[in-house]
């Protein structure tokens with residue numbers, strides 16, 4: 001699941017494959033960039049902010065940023081020239097970037113845009129503090145969440161305007177470890193800053209590897225407390241884990257460890 005850590009790792013893949021080299025070819029299979037050609041541009045850097053990927057290229061004094069978003073299903077893969085592209089079906093390819101030593105292929109990318117690098121900040125100004133960014137600020141993230149007290153804590157954690165980098169996996173795991181029922185309104189969550197700090201810790205602990213674990217175990221089937229474990233026994237209390245599906249916003253929780261708050265009498 002592409003969350004902050006996956007996106008950060010993907011930025012490193014592109015960095016190793018492309019940065020420092022001149023593009024010898026580009027192929028954009030998205031309507032808005034169909035005629036764009038980045039041949040001759042040098043790849044200057046590869047970074048991420050929340051779940052947004054930022055690949056910066058330059059030629060002379062022209063500096064551009066290729067923005068892409070993985071959402072639920074996107075991916076970038078790097079290949080050697082001549083190597084078979086095995087990542088995904090070809091019809092999902094959205095961007096191909098070639099250098100003398102690498103080919104980077106972007107599958108099922110979303111929000112593909114080429115913007116002047118100078119406008120990056122304003123392009124992403126809606127994002128809250130980046131969990132994996134140098135500017136990570138738990139107080140600010142908690143403050144932003146608290147600004148909309150009627151929203152459920154699940155929605156608030158996913159809202160990238162509050163903090164950038166949490167998806168369904170880390171949302172579910174953070175709330176389990178915090179003992180908070182997923183539909184609790186923000187105003188009733190006892191310690192927002194602690195919740196936010198925990199989410200950051202979980203995401204950051206998976207930087208640099210592709211297996212996402214919140215339990216500390218890298219063994220298959222043991223990497224999460226509740227996520228992906230519908231009807232399986234809670235690791236703490238044995239109660240069957242529950243799952244709720246709302247569009248893309250799937251939630252898992254333990255009804256015993258994360259009880260629904262009692263309503264007013």
Ligand SMILES: [Zn+2]
Pocket residue numbers: 234235236237238239254255256257258
């Ligand atoms: Zn439990």
